[in-house]
């Protein structure tokens with residue numbers, strides 16, 4: 001089972017180049033690359049829109065996403081709207097609050113963190129899921145469940161109530177592989193039974209060595225996950241990106 005992960009597209013329509021980046025072309029480049037990867041399924045881990053969610057953005061994206069030719073699931077981010085995704089892409093394109101999939105005997109859990117926090121029902125559902133079995137679990141969520149030693153993001157944009165989420169994951173004792181976006185970094189953080197993989201953005205990457213916002217680089221990335229009976233391997237693939245204007 002080969003899964004493709006992309007996130008943080010932050011698509012600007014109508015020729016707008018935020019930070020001098022052609023995010024439409026970035027999206028097209030990533031999807032074209034993913035089409036060559038013989039994927040079984042794509043998880044899009046949120047932040048499709050540049051700032052406020054807009055149905056025009058989702059309507060622009062959908063035919064290009066379908067063009068890849070594999071089933072997909074959108075895990076919404078804080079710049080997304082579940083209702084607008086459903087309106088543009090159909091009710092099966094995303095989910096309400098949480099979702100469980102079984103793919104080749106692997107338990108795949110998804111959580112909607114688009115409000116930058118989880119509610120009690122989501123946390124209770126996760127607790128129940130983790131205590132219902134014993135094998136490894138893959139969790140897809142836009143926000144990382146802990147800080148990632150990226151000072152700007154940790155201080156200003158980390159998930160509210162992340163301690164409760166992380167406590168449930170750690171206490172379960174289940175081997176968990178958490179795949180997230182939001183931070184615009186390529187990073188792995190391991191804490192006891194929980195391994196967190198942050199996938200780079202399709203927009204720009206954020207520096208990990210400064211307290212203030214600083215673009216690290218404009219290459220763009222997506223992730224491949226290979227699930228087999230007893231193992232999971234994953235890697236990030238980078239593309240050049242389309243930085244078309246110099247910022248003054």
Ligand SMILES: [Fe+2]
Pocket residue numbers: 047077078079142181182183
């Ligand atoms: Fe985000």
